Amino acid sequence: MTLDTKSFAEVVNTILAKYENDAAMLVGILQDIQSELNYLPRECLVMVSEGLDIPLSRVYSVSTFFKAFSLKPRGRHSLHVCMGTACHVRGAEKVLDKLQTELCLCAGETSPDMKFTLETVNCVGACALGPVVVVDGEYAGQVTTDKVKSILEGCK
Numbered sequence: 001m002t003l004d005t006k007s008f009a010e011v012v013n014t015i016l017a018k019y020e021n022d023a024a025m026l027v028g029i030l031q032d033i034q035s036e037l038n039y040l041p042r043e044c045l046v047m048v049s050e051g052l053d054i055p056l057s058r059v060y061s062v063s064t065f066f067k068a069f070s071l072k073p074r075g076r077h078s079l080h081v082c083m084g085t086a087c088h089v090r091g092a093e094k095v096l097d098k099l100q101t102e103l104c105l106c107a108g109e110t111s112p113d114m115k116f117t118l119e120t121v122n123c124v125g126a127c128a129l130g131p132v133v134v135v136d137g138e139y140a141g142q143v144t145t146d147k148v149k150s151i152l153e154g155c156k
Helices: 005-018 023-037 042-052 056-065 085-089 092-103 145-153
Strands: 077-082 116-121 133-135 138-140
Touching: 005 023, 005 042, 023 042, 023 056, 042 056, 077 092, 085 092, 092 116, 092 145
Parallel strands: 077 116
Antiparallel strands: 077 133, 133 138
Protein backbone atom coordinates (compact mmCIF):
# COMPACT_ATOMS: atom_id res chain seq x y z
CA MET A 1 0.00 0.00 0.00
CA THR A 2 1.45 3.36 -0.96
CA LEU A 3 0.07 6.39 0.76
CA ASP A 4 1.11 9.99 0.46
CA THR A 5 1.85 12.23 3.43
CA LYS A 6 -1.73 13.57 3.48
CA SER A 7 -3.08 10.03 3.81
CA PHE A 8 -0.48 9.27 6.49
CA ALA A 9 -1.80 12.30 8.36
CA GLU A 10 -5.38 11.05 8.07
CA VAL A 11 -4.40 7.63 9.43
CA VAL A 12 -2.35 9.06 12.31
CA ASN A 13 -4.91 11.72 13.27
CA THR A 14 -7.73 9.17 13.32
CA ILE A 15 -5.74 6.83 15.54
CA LEU A 16 -4.56 9.62 17.85
CA ALA A 17 -8.16 10.75 18.25
CA LYS A 18 -9.22 7.17 19.07
CA TYR A 19 -6.71 7.21 21.95
CA GLU A 20 -7.53 10.81 22.88
CA ASN A 21 -3.90 11.83 22.27
CA ASP A 22 -2.86 9.95 25.40
CA ALA A 23 0.92 9.46 25.41
CA ALA A 24 0.49 6.53 27.82
CA MET A 25 -1.10 4.67 24.90
CA LEU A 26 1.96 4.99 22.64
CA VAL A 27 2.37 1.24 22.06
CA GLY A 28 -1.29 0.82 21.13
CA ILE A 29 -1.12 3.83 18.82
CA LEU A 30 1.94 2.42 17.04
CA GLN A 31 0.28 -1.01 16.79
CA ASP A 32 -2.78 0.52 15.15
CA ILE A 33 -0.69 2.54 12.70
CA GLN A 34 1.32 -0.53 11.75
CA SER A 35 -1.86 -2.56 11.40
CA GLU A 36 -3.21 0.05 9.01
CA LEU A 37 -0.04 0.68 6.98
CA ASN A 38 1.88 -2.59 7.49
CA TYR A 39 4.88 -0.65 8.84
CA LEU A 40 5.74 2.57 10.67
CA PRO A 41 6.81 5.26 8.21
CA ARG A 42 9.13 7.95 9.55
CA GLU A 43 6.56 10.61 8.67
CA CYS A 44 4.04 8.90 10.95
CA LEU A 45 6.50 8.69 13.83
CA VAL A 46 7.05 12.45 13.55
CA MET A 47 3.28 13.06 13.51
CA VAL A 48 2.81 10.84 16.58
CA SER A 49 5.57 12.71 18.40
CA GLU A 50 3.96 16.04 17.63
CA GLY A 51 0.41 14.84 18.29
CA LEU A 52 1.31 13.39 21.69
CA ASP A 53 3.74 16.21 22.52
CA ILE A 54 6.54 13.76 23.31
CA PRO A 55 10.09 13.64 21.96
CA LEU A 56 10.60 11.84 18.66
CA SER A 57 13.40 9.91 20.34
CA ARG A 58 10.84 8.31 22.69
CA VAL A 59 8.58 7.29 19.80
CA TYR A 60 11.57 5.94 17.89
CA SER A 61 12.85 4.11 20.99
CA VAL A 62 9.55 2.28 21.47
CA SER A 63 9.17 1.52 17.76
CA THR A 64 12.64 -0.06 17.60
CA PHE A 65 12.47 -1.87 20.95
CA PHE A 66 9.65 -4.24 19.99
CA LYS A 67 10.46 -6.71 17.21
CA ALA A 68 6.79 -6.64 16.15
CA PHE A 69 7.26 -3.12 14.81
CA SER A 70 8.88 -2.46 11.46
CA LEU A 71 10.29 0.80 10.14
CA LYS A 72 10.55 -0.70 6.66
CA PRO A 73 7.61 -1.62 4.45
CA ARG A 74 6.59 -5.25 4.82
CA GLY A 75 5.09 -7.63 2.30
CA ARG A 76 1.40 -8.49 2.21
CA HIS A 77 2.30 -11.93 3.57
CA SER A 78 4.61 -12.35 6.54
CA LEU A 79 6.47 -15.60 7.09
CA HIS A 80 8.15 -16.14 10.46
CA VAL A 81 10.35 -19.22 10.79
CA CYS A 82 10.86 -20.38 14.37
CA MET A 83 14.53 -21.01 15.07
CA GLY A 84 14.10 -22.07 18.70
CA THR A 85 15.88 -25.16 19.95
CA ALA A 86 12.99 -27.61 19.40
CA CYS A 87 12.38 -26.34 15.86
CA HIS A 88 16.08 -26.15 15.09
CA VAL A 89 16.75 -29.79 15.97
CA ARG A 90 13.76 -30.81 13.83
CA GLY A 91 15.05 -29.10 10.70
CA ALA A 92 14.04 -25.42 10.85
CA GLU A 93 17.32 -24.41 9.18
CA LYS A 94 16.49 -26.54 6.13
CA VAL A 95 12.97 -25.09 6.00
CA LEU A 96 14.42 -21.57 6.16
CA ASP A 97 16.91 -22.39 3.40
CA LYS A 98 14.09 -23.71 1.19
CA LEU A 99 11.95 -20.60 1.81
CA GLN A 100 14.90 -18.35 1.01
CA THR A 101 15.51 -20.25 -2.22
CA GLU A 102 11.86 -20.26 -3.29
CA LEU A 103 11.37 -16.57 -2.50
CA CYS A 104 14.82 -15.41 -3.59
CA LEU A 105 15.05 -13.60 -0.25
CA CYS A 106 17.23 -13.71 2.81
CA ALA A 107 15.70 -13.67 6.26
CA GLY A 108 14.83 -10.10 7.19
CA GLU A 109 14.01 -9.05 3.63
CA THR A 110 10.86 -8.16 1.72
CA SER A 111 10.31 -9.16 -1.89
CA PRO A 112 10.51 -6.35 -4.48
CA ASP A 113 6.84 -6.95 -5.40
CA MET A 114 5.91 -6.42 -1.71
CA LYS A 115 4.24 -9.82 -1.58
CA PHE A 116 6.41 -11.53 1.08
CA THR A 117 8.47 -10.65 4.12
CA LEU A 118 10.60 -13.46 5.50
CA GLU A 119 11.84 -13.31 9.09
CA THR A 120 13.21 -15.60 11.74
CA VAL A 121 12.09 -15.58 15.36
CA ASN A 122 13.67 -17.13 18.43
CA CYS A 123 10.59 -19.03 19.57
CA VAL A 124 6.86 -19.02 18.86
CA GLY A 125 5.95 -21.17 21.86
CA ALA A 126 4.71 -24.15 19.89
CA CYS A 127 7.61 -26.50 20.44
CA ALA A 128 5.57 -29.69 20.05
CA LEU A 129 4.66 -28.60 16.50
CA GLY A 130 8.23 -27.90 15.35
CA PRO A 131 9.47 -26.89 12.96
CA VAL A 132 6.93 -24.07 12.85
CA VAL A 133 6.38 -21.36 10.26
CA VAL A 134 3.89 -18.65 11.16
CA VAL A 135 2.20 -17.40 7.99
CA ASP A 136 0.16 -14.23 8.40
CA GLY A 137 -0.41 -15.12 12.04
CA GLU A 138 -1.46 -18.72 11.33
CA TYR A 139 0.75 -21.53 12.65
CA ALA A 140 1.94 -24.23 10.26
CA GLY A 141 3.45 -27.08 12.24
CA GLN A 142 5.75 -29.96 11.42
CA VAL A 143 6.89 -28.11 8.33
CA THR A 144 9.29 -29.90 6.02
CA THR A 145 11.04 -28.69 2.90
CA ASP A 146 8.42 -30.61 0.92
CA LYS A 147 5.63 -28.52 2.48
CA VAL A 148 7.21 -25.15 1.65
CA LYS A 149 5.74 -24.84 -1.86
CA SER A 150 2.21 -25.58 -0.64
CA ILE A 151 2.60 -23.00 2.14
CA LEU A 152 3.63 -20.38 -0.41
CA GLU A 153 0.80 -21.38 -2.79
CA GLY A 154 -1.63 -20.83 0.10
CA CYS A 155 -0.59 -17.17 0.11
CA LYS A 156 -1.99 -16.50 -3.38
